[in-house]
Amino acid sequence: MAEEFLRIENLVKAFNGNTVVKGANLAFNQGEFISLLGPSGCGKTTILRMIAGFERPTSGAILVEGKDISPLPPNQRKIGMVFQAYALFPNMNVEDNVGFGLRIAGMPAAERRARVEEMLKLIGLPGFGKRFPFEMSGGQQQRVALARALAPKPRMLLLDEPLSALDAKIRVSLRQEIRAIQRDLGITTVFVTHDQEEALSISDRIVVLSAGNVEQFGTPFEIYNKPATRFVAQFVGTINTLEAEVVDPAEKSVSVDGQTFSVPRLPDGTRGPVSLTLRPEAVSLGKPNGQDIVLSGKVSEVSFLGSVIRLRVDLGRNQLSLDTFNDRHTPPPMLDQQVQVSMSSNDILILPN
Amino acid sequence: MKRGKFWSGKFWSWVVFVVGALYFIVPLLATIQFSLSIRRGTWSLDAYANVFQQPQFQQTFTYSLIIAVAAIIVGLLLVVPAAYFVRLRAPQLRPLIEFVTLLPLIIPPIILVFGYIRLYSSSSILPLTNTDIGTNILLTLAYVALALPYMYRAVDTGLRTIDVQTLTEAADILGANTLTILLRVIFPNIIVAALSGAFLTLAIVIGEFTIASLLNRPAFGVYMQNIGANRAYEPAALAVISFIITWAAMGMIQLLARFAPKTART
Numbered sequence: 001m002a003e004e005f006l007r008i009e010n011l012v013k014a015f016n017g018n019t020v021v022k023g024a025n026l027a028f029n030q031g032e033f034i035s036l037l038g039p040s041g042c043g044k045t046t047i048l049r050m051i052a053g054f055e056r057p058t059s060g061a062i063l064v065e066g067k068d069i070s071p072l073p074p075n076q077r078k079i080g081m082v083f084q085a086y087a088l089f090p091n092m093n094v095e096d097n098v099g100f101g102l103r104i105a106g107m108p109a110a111e112r113r114a115r116v117e118e119m120l121k122l123i124g125l126p127g128f129g130k131r132f133p134f135e136m137s138g139g140q141q142q143r144v145a146l147a148r149a150l151a152p153k154p155r156m157l158l159l160d161e162p163l164s165a166l167d168a169k170i171r172v173s174l175r176q177e178i179r180a181i182q183r184d185l186g187i188t189t190v191f192v193t194h195d196q197e198e199a200l201s202i203s204d205r206i207v208v209l210s211a212g213n214v215e216q217f218g219t220p221f222e223i224y225n226k227p228a229t230r231f232v233a234q235f236v237g238t239i240n241t242l243e244a245e246v247v248d249p250a251e252k253s254v255s256v257d258g259q260t261f262s263v264p265r266l267p268d269g270t271r272g273p274v275s276l277t278l279r280p281e282a283v284s285l286g287k288p289n290g291q292d293i294v295l296s297g298k299v300s301e302v303s304f305l306g307s308v309i310r311l312r313v314d315l316g317r318n319q320l321s322l323d324t325f326n327d328r329h330t331p332p333p334m335l336d337q338q339v340q341v342s343m344s345s346n347d348i349l350i351l352p353n
Numbered sequence: 354m355k356r357g358k359f360w361s362g363k364f365w366s367w368v369v370f371v372v373g374a375l376y377f378i379v380p381l382l383a384t385i386q387f388s389l390s391i392r393r394g395t396w397s398l399d400a401y402a403n404v405f406q407q408p409q410f411q412q413t414f415t416y417s418l419i420i421a422v423a424a425i426i427v428g429l430l431l432v433v434p435a436a437y438f439v440r441l442r443a444p445q446l447r448p449l450i451e452f453v454t455l456l457p458l459i460i461p462p463i464i465l466v467f468g469y470i471r472l473y474s475s476s477s478i479l480p481l482t483n484t485d486i487g488t489n490i491l492l493t494l495a496y497v498a499l500a501l502p503y504m505y506r507a508v509d510t511g512l513r514t515i516d517v518q519t520l521t522e523a524a525d526i527l528g529a530n531t532l533t534i535l536l537r538v539i540f541p542n543i544i545v546a547a548l549s550g551a552f553l554t555l556a557i558v559i560g561e562f563t564i565a566s567l568l569n570r571p572a573f574g575v576y577m578q579n580i581g582a583n584r585a586y587e588p589a590a591l592a593v594i595s596f597i598i599t600w601a602a603m604g605m606i607q608l609l610a611r612f613a614p615k616t617a618r619t
Contacts, residue, residue, distance in 0.1 A: 052522075052526055053526075054522055054525075073525075074522070074525045074526050075525050075526065075527075075528045075529060075530060076528075077526070079526055080526070080527075081522075081523070081526045083519050083522070083523060085516055085519050087516065087519040087520055087522070087523040088523075089520065089523070089524070089537075089538050089542075090515065090542055091538075091541035091542050100524070100527050100529075100537075101527035101528055104527060104528040104529050104533065105528060145523075148523075148527070149526075149527075152527065152528065
């Protein structure tokens with residue numbers, strides 16, 4: 001069991017009567033990479049800014065290694081932070097930017113130079129010391145910002161949407177680099193993002209937030225495969241929602257647009273309308289073995305994505321998205337073609353609203 | 354068609370430009386011409402020579418320069434932190450602060466100086482006017498007030514070009530205190546704006562007459578007025594000299610703007 005590093009207790013933040021964070025309770029372990037994921041306005045940045053000390057909690061506590069850090073100003077928290085807007089000091093070159101925290105801490109010049117050189121090597125920009133921020137690309141600037149945050153050996157690293165201002169390719173390569181550096185140093189890291197793919201790909205655990213509430217806290221595997229709420233299911237990845245009607249509560253059989261099948265997972269005594277959700281990859285075209293539910297419908301959309309083909313099938317009132325692998329011997333179905341789709345009742349999730 | 358466009362658009366803008374330029378240049382040329390006409394029937398720089406030979410010219414000019422530098426330092430110490438904190442912590446106060454900084458433009462210097470004399474004369478709690486040094490301090494502070502509208506606007510414009518909040522937070526989380534942030538992060542990034550405020554202050558202080566005269570200080574403005582009342586050609590020469598000083602100050606602003614540190618924005 002890893003050691004607990006950061007604990008957030010009943011954290012609440014209100015701005016002028018508008019509550020943005022509504023009682024968060026979280027515990028992060030030493031060396032973990034945690035993502036705070038949610039749409040804009042969900043409170044993720046506010047939580048990060050409270051950890052940094054830029055915002056004062058309305059109530060609740062933030063404990064680092066068991067000690068409440070709330071009374072400390074940001075400059076005494078020993079936390080490193082990377083901002084979305086890079087925030088390199090425009091008047092200083094890379095060397096002075098990275099060495100800023102060390103200089104404040106009173107590190108002698110020779111030692112400082114060595115540490116700066118070490119940091120520049122770590123981020124893959126050795127020899128960039130004399131460059132000014134305006135002479136570098138966004139990706140390079142953000143790497144310098146990371147080096148600047150890590151140079152004073154902070155006890156925790158906070159990343160506030162550091163990749164949002166970069167273009168797609170650099171975003172992917174830099175996120176892998178950040179993760180590799182983080183693993184290397186074993187530094188506890190809190191990463192704020194609204195991009196679910198980003199969060200899924202680099203996190204040890206993810207906190208999904210919506211409207212100031214923690215919806216779910218778990219590993220990417222759990223978040224994706226066992227979403228705790230409908231919000232999580234819809235926000236993380238794509239999901240199909242079928243509006244069904246319970247036909248026989250004892251048999252647990254339901255009807256979707258006139259096609260009846262049974263869902264053994266349905267809670268006992270469920271009656272009337274019910275929403276069934278499942279991932280597109282849990283639905284297959286045709287009737288392979290092991291799929292106990294077969295529905296028929298009409299193809300309404302075919303998107304060729306390369307290795308994967310995403311289809312949309314009209315069942316009547318409901319529509320179903322499904323992904324099939326691109327098999328170069330079988331062309332995809334045509335638009336308006338009648339097809340059979342199948343799924344396993346074990347993959348169907350019944351989520352509270 | 355091209356011709357038609359020229360006549361309707363470019364032509365009239367050139368007319369406006371030429372008329373405007375003449376409005377400024379003709380009086381200036383006349384002053385220069387007059388300053389060179391001290392000898393009958395020939396151009397000469399004698400008026401300028403007379404001015405430079407007078408010991409009061411150097412004395413009063415040096416005095417005003419020192420007061421100007423003092424006013425610039427005090428002004429920057431006052432305005433930079435004020436504008437910074439307003440931007441960072443109390444943006445809702447900005448309209449109020451802007452109004453306050455505009456007051457010196459509304460209140461004539463004569464009112465200001467009478468107010469000062471009443472407040473700081475020999476019978477007051479803080480009798481600044483009792484000593485020379487006290488009066489110099491009072492004069493400096495008066496100039497800080499006079500230059501406030503220009504200084505505040507210059508600095509505030511400089512702050513607008515940088516992301517004050519994020520830079521402050523970035524330095525803060527790295528362990529810097531407020532003084533360090535101001536000196537090492539904020540000020541170096543607005544130095545060009547601050548310098549343009551400084552040169553405007555210089556231009557105001559060098560020519561100022563009312564306050565210096567009523568406080569009985571040996572300032573350049575007072576000296577110019579004195580010469581103007583007693584000589585014919587030398588005032589014109591002095592006017593040209595002070596023009597050149599002002600323009601040199603403006604030129605410095607332009608020159609320094611080229612060395613402005615580029616911001617991280619794309």
